Amino acid sequence: MMATDPICGMEVDEHKAKFMLVRNGKKHYFCSKNCYHSFLTEKVSKTPGNKDKNLQGKKQEPLKDSVRAEITLPIKGMHCASCVAKIENALKNVKGVEKATVNFATEKAYITTTKDSAAETQEEAKRKIASLGYSAGTASEEGKETTLSLKVIGMDNPHCIGNVGGALSPLKGIYRKDLYPNEKAVIAYDPSLTSAEAIKKAIKDAGYEPLEEESVDREKEAREREVHQLKVQFFSSFLLALPLVLFTMTQFLPFRMPLFIENNMGALQFTITTIILLVGRQIFKRGIAAVVRAKSANMDTLITLGVGAAYLYSAFIFFSALRTSRHVGHEGLYFEVAGILVAFILLGRYLEAIARGKTSEAIKKLMGLQAKTAIIIRNGKELEVPLEQVAAGDIVLVKPGQKIPVDGVIVEGHSSVDESMVTGESIPVEKSKGGLVIGATINKSGSFMFRATKVGKDTLLAQIIKLVEDAQGSKAPIQELADRVSAYFVPTVAAIAIASFGIWYFLGYGFPFALAIFVSVLIIACPCALGLATPTAVMVGTGIGAEHGILIKSASALEDAHKVNTVIFDKTGTLTEGKPRVTDITAIGKFSEEEVLKFAAIVEKKSEHPLGEAITNAAKERKITIPNPLSFNSTSGKGVEGKFEKKTIRLGNRAFMKDEKISFGQFNEKWEHLEQEGKTVVLLAVDTMPAGLIAVADTLKQNAKEAVKSIQSLGKEVIMITGDNKRTGEAIGAQVGIQRVLAEVLPSQKADEVKKLQQDGKKVAMVGDGINDAPALTQADIGIAIGSGTDVAIEAGNIVLVKNDVRDVVKSFQLSTYAMKKIKQNLFWAFIYNVIGIPVAAGVLYPFTGWLLSPIIAGGAMAFSSVSVVTNSLSMKRFKPE
Numbered sequence: 025m026m027a028t029d030p031i032c033g034m035e036v037d038e039h040k041a042k043f044m045l046v047r048n049g050k051k052h053y054f055c056s057k058n059c060y061h062s063f064l065t066e067k068v069s070k071t072p073g074n075k076d077k078n079l080q081g082k083k084q085e086p087l088k089d090s091v092r093a094e095i096t097l098p099i100k101g102m103h104c105a106s107c108v109a110k111i112e113n114a115l116k117n118v119k120g121v122e123k124a125t126v127n128f129a130t131e132k133a134y135i136t137t138t139k140d141s142a143a144e145t146q147e148e149a150k151r152k153i154a155s156l157g158y159s160a161g162t163a164s165e166e167g168k169e170t171t172l173s174l175k176v177i178g179m180d181n182p183h184c185i186g187n188v189g190g191a192l193s194p195l196k197g198i199y200r201k202d203l204y205p206n207e208k209a210v211i212a213y214d215p216s217l218t219s220a221e222a223i224k225k226a227i228k229d230a231g232y233e234p235l236e237e238e239s240v241d242r243e244k245e246a247r248e249r250e251v252h253q254l255k256v257q258f259f260s261s262f263l264l265a266l267p268l269v270l271f272t273m274t275q276f277l278p279f280r281m282p283l284f285i286e287n288n289m290g291a292l293q294f295t296i297t298t299i300i301l302l303v304g305r306q307i308f309k310r311g312i313a314a315v316v317r318a319k320s321a322n323m324d325t326l327i328t329l330g331v332g333a334a335y336l337y338s339a340f341i342f343f344s345a346l347r348t349s350r351h352v353g354h355e356g357l358y359f360e361v362a363g364i365l366v367a368f369i370l371l372g373r374y375l376e377a378i379a380r381g382k383t384s385e386a387i388k389k390l391m392g393l394q395a396k397t398a399i400i401i402r403n404g405k406e407l408e409v410p411l412e413q414v415a416a417g418d419i420v421l422v423k424p425g426q427k428i429p430v431d432g433v434i435v436e437g438h439s440s441v442d443e444s445m446v447t448g449e450s451i452p453v454e455k456s457k458g459g460l461v462i463g464a465t466i467n468k469s470g471s472f473m474f475r476a477t478k479v480g481k482d483t484l485l486a487q488i489i490k491l492v493e494d495a496q497g498s499k500a501p502i503q504e505l506a507d508r509v510s511a512y513f514v515p516t517v518a519a520i521a522i523a524s525f526g527i528w529y530f531l532g533y534g535f536p537f538a539l540a541i542f543v544s545v546l547i548i549a550c551p552c553a554l555g556l557a558t559p560t561a562v563m564v565g566t567g568i569g570a571e572h573g574i575l576i577k578s579a580s581a582l583e584d585a586h587k588v589n590t591v592i593f594d595k596t597g598t599l600t601e602g603k604p605r606v607t608d609i610t611a612i613g614k615f616s617e618e619e620v621l622k623f624a625a626i627v628e629k630k631s632e633h634p635l636g637e638a639i640t641n642a643a644k645e646r647k648i649t650i651p652n653p654l655s656f657n658s659t660s661g662k663g664v665e666g667k668f669e670k671k672t673i674r675l676g677n678r679a680f681m682k683d684e685k686i687s688f689g690q691f692n693e694k695w696e697h698l699e700q701e702g703k704t705v706v707l708l709a710v711d712t713m714p715a716g717l718i719a720v721a722d723t724l725k726q727n728a729k730e731a732v733k734s735i736q737s738l739g740k741e742v743i744m745i746t747g748d749n750k751r752t753g754e755a756i757g758a759q760v761g762i763q764r765v766l767a768e769v770l771p772s773q774k775a776d777e778v779k780k781l782q783q784d785g786k787k788v789a790m791v792g793d794g795i796n797d798a799p800a801l802t803q804a805d806i807g808i809a810i811g812s813g814t815d816v817a818i819e820a821g822n823i824v825l826v827k828n829d830v831r832d833v834v835k836s837f838q839l840s841t842y843a844m845k846k847i848k849q850n851l852f853w854a855f856i857y858n859v860i861g862i863p864v865a866a867g868v869l870y871p872f873t874g875w876l877l878s879p880i881i882a883g884g885a886m887a888f889s890s891v892s893v894v895t896n897s898l899s900m901k902r903f904k905p906e
Contacts (some may be wrong), residue, residue, distance in 0.1 A: 171212050397409065425466070562579040593744050606720055636664070774790075
């Protein structure tokens, strides 16, 4: 009989369906694991990653992938957390925007909209950002934009650039074409609408020769360009500022300045300071643009006010003095304050740019793992092609020492492969025909050919990079406090500076004294540190996780994991190997052991359940022929039923037999004895007669007991959940040191058990299979999918463990605790710096100590405050799991 897959609508043969689920008495058949997973996650009360407790128990309808578009916009010009809040608020008001998040550390805006309005929303978002005084780069629908770098022979003048641009204009799906007179072209396009071949053909038809270059990391280029520019600006301003320092120290110098300098010191200070301000003009352009265009203020606005006040006041005094005297000294002038401040600010931004670049090193390392080329077999010949040209189904040859280019299955040959980039294990893994290989792992010895199954964005490495990038672009809940403070920070500081100036001036301390305080307050204030405190730690933390095979999907998951106080482990495949074997067969009545095993194997032949595989494998080991059943039905969590030679065969647990009104009461003692040994007992009935008992045992994972003990040592309660009966479950729980066992829980009931614990006030982490345990993983506060192999992209849950090592659950909690410690340190120092620094700059200590903070010292403190926060985040790289 044929059934319809409820997800994709495909017709599925009930006997050949890969997955089947019984829900509310209705059977659902699925053509693939993806559809099965989608069905499970659609039926959960909340969507993955959404921890809003107000929504639990309610059906949510997020945008489906078929209509959702994720847009990423690089933004230049942000220098503090108030910039982030301002841009976020503006983007949320753009028509078509469902969600908008701005990340200061990555300098990107992440926008969720619909595909129908993506292009319009993208352009409107860019215009809105530009109106605020920032530079928005080219947006792209996440996962759709592809960049093609070409050397176009003959395109060496503006006329030829126009020709090539005109040839590309008719092609649909081109987002951007950057054409340069040095014969270089960088073209961003949608691969679903056009192709690299079509682009090259259009250029060739226009009379030019396109040659494909290696792809370039444009973000890395931009970062290096920014660092180089800041380096030049800092050293230029530093060298120019040295004379200003000497001019302020003339009375302490062991020698006398030349008479010309002494007589013209004011003019020299004015000239040098003016040049320094021109070197750092970007600061003032952004500060003024924020006020003029966006009618708001940011970090650069504070600097512009402070430096501008010192410079303009000094210029006024200087030019006024020129009217009455030919020579003007430096008395009463504050040119050195303005010049040296700009040098300090540029130093801080230079160091900050270097440090911020290091926070994304994990992504760069992952990208560097990719092979550049692949050897494919076509028409019996070996062809070396760029990685981008490998297609699913291609036969790929890998020689000793080479990187495996994409994911696939070996079809010929054998070798040992270094999979340490995925598993963290340095010992090579033996591979032979039928074995899975992962792209970017290294072939150690021997040659083999494999069929490519996953290429491009579907490979494990590409999925890992995507997950880490998404996590680094997300925002942790703890950052909300910093965002709220930042929104009011700049106007509050400006008000304090004006009030301080007024108070000291009217107290009779004079204009120069009040001006120095005004400048110090404006300069020392630093919202940058607040804005960088959380995202830099998140970037480093998620990168460290990826290096250890722990993929943290969001900043909120990184934050929430350490709050968990209850950890639920699914038994099969999580604490156990998931490869059970038949240990005991008990025949009943006229049936022999061989008949019991044969009948059980017949109905389990169509099953993909681990117990079913154990039974069919046992039959094959005994050389028992296993014919196909005439029909097959499965009742999730209970058992299976099939027909063979006019007999109805039923295999399942006691609940299944009870439902079918078949009594095994006289064999209670036998199965209880087996269950006390930690074995799972399945009952076989032929027609309505008991036929036998089959005991199946699963091996505990080598490190399961160690992992459970480590989690308990962190003060967390550990619970095991299983479909086994209570006696078997408790026996297995005792072996790993788990005292509380939730037994006889059907797969569809696991999420309810999680919800019950949450209703008792528990913060619950669920550890299990990302596919079969999807409902429970998404219900939990933190869902941890373990041993996901190459399917990390479709896993449910907030944390994905690539390795099949249960100890990584402990590492996840340790990493979360460590990251939160660093985030809290960052926020503490960022807050305490401003809370102490601003009052001191305002002169609160002067009446008691006679000490006043110099604007130059204030500038130095401000420059290093954000650098210290980023450096503290970078120190997380020393993290070593216990």
